[in-house]
Amino acid sequence: MTQNKTYIQSYIKIENNEIVLNGETVFKTEPTDFGDFSKQAYRNFDIQYPKFFKMDALSKLAFLGAELLLSPITSSETENNIALVLANKSSSLDTDVKHQESISDKENYYPSPAVFVYTLPNICLGEISIRHQLKSENSFFIFEAFNPEFMSNYSNILLNSNKADTVLCGWVEFFNDNYKAFLCTISGKENTKYTNETINTLYNK
């Protein structure tokens, strides 16, 4: 397989009530829970997308990160061949626990399709695909911890085999109100901004 050089274009981090885009804090709140933080972020960036409020926390987290990275580079008039490659440790366990609670007591049994659908980690890829109209490659992986080697290798495979023009890759971890998102866009377009950085150094920054 041809191994062309690829470049990190932009990156975003969401953790500890703060959103950092390309190294700059673009939004921050006083310490609060993720539900409140995500709602404030949604209002701050004036995102017009009511479906956001139906999403589970993992999807909201991935959606917010993707929103700030992809909105500037996608348009509804053209095809956007941007692959999505996300991973985490806790899969959809935060929502799995909610579904489990709804079925554990036979006297109070209330399983709901609106919860059950989010008991799959890749639903957040679907939410991002719908928002940005990405009819593109997507896959969700699980690792014990952020695995920069796998993520960059797999992204490069998609780019080098022409299965995608750009890859949005990263880590979206959410469990029990603990969260961390790190997302970046990678493509073959030359960009000198992060030549001394890797997704690992940016993740740990």
Added chain:
Amino acid sequence: MQESNKMTREIYINETNCITPLGFDVDSNIEAILRSDSGIQLHSDVSLMPNSFYASIISDENINNAFAEISSETKYSRLEKMMILALEPIIKNSGVELNSKTALILSTTKGNVTALKDNSGDSFNNAHLDVLAKNIANFFKFQTQPIVVSNACVSGILAVSVAKRMIQSELYDTIFVVAGDEVSEFVLSGFNAFQAMSELPCKPYSKNRTGVSLGEAVAAVLISAEAKNTKIKIIGDSSINDANHISGPSRTGEGLFRSIQNALKEAQIEGNKLDYISAHGTATPYNDEMEAIALNRLDLQNVPINSLKGFYGHTLGASGLLETVIAIESANRNMLFESKGFDEIGVSETINLIEKNEEATIHFFLKTASGFGGCNTAVIFEKIM
């Protein structure tokens, strides 16, 4: 730019295995299919569902007896035992060294989700998919960190595609793929809440289909760049999202259409070269209709097609790999297997359902799957003639 352009590696499936209600190896599964046996039975088990239900479930006794023959360890969950049972003979037969160039890909939607029933911290930890994968990898002493693919109902076939891509890029030489899911109260209650469960054994593509029958299984394969002991090559693959809805397929089958189109392009064959399609066919009204539309848009309506859900139910993250294992047997034996449960066509566009077992030369075949989150995967295989 192209100076480093080597010949892309050719990728083969060298070994296959499966653990299902119809048998604990490939041959016994094929014998059952030829007899038209189905794993789907009526179950009355209030620990799984308040009412009786149809599902394809493996007996605990069979799992425990088979596992006792290879290990005396008692710490493994039911699903872990099934996964170990599926991998053990192919790791042994292959003689492959589990070194830094050998990977394990594990595909599942819900893994050990049954561990959530128990509130203890230890049990909760086991519900993590990376813990499941580590337990399996450590049993066999894999040297590399396992890779978990969890992408709803395309997981099993997407794992094949991921393995192919990673070997082509020369990150690994050999990849063992294992895919499995269980029938659990967790999943039954969810599908039931969606009103997606069939009252009777599922009837893919039929007029009176009303939904899925759930099932459980594990399948395992060995994928490598060596043509050893096999005639089956993976020649094209793609996995495209519908970008339409998170819990229902696109009405036009857009993601599936594009996935098949891309896979054909990479395989460098025309659609009319396909001799067989092993489709997803869950027997929900929307899924089967969507598939028929996508296939017609690609002019594939005359290619013989089946869904194996009538034999196994919908085995979620296992289904794509299990159905690939069976499709490979179809190709090797030049035999098209009936699409069990089918009676009268119930999709609006023509498709060429296989109504009874028949001999046919199979050179090229396609496996597809679609799932929640709008995901779709298509992989094309070639049998070397």
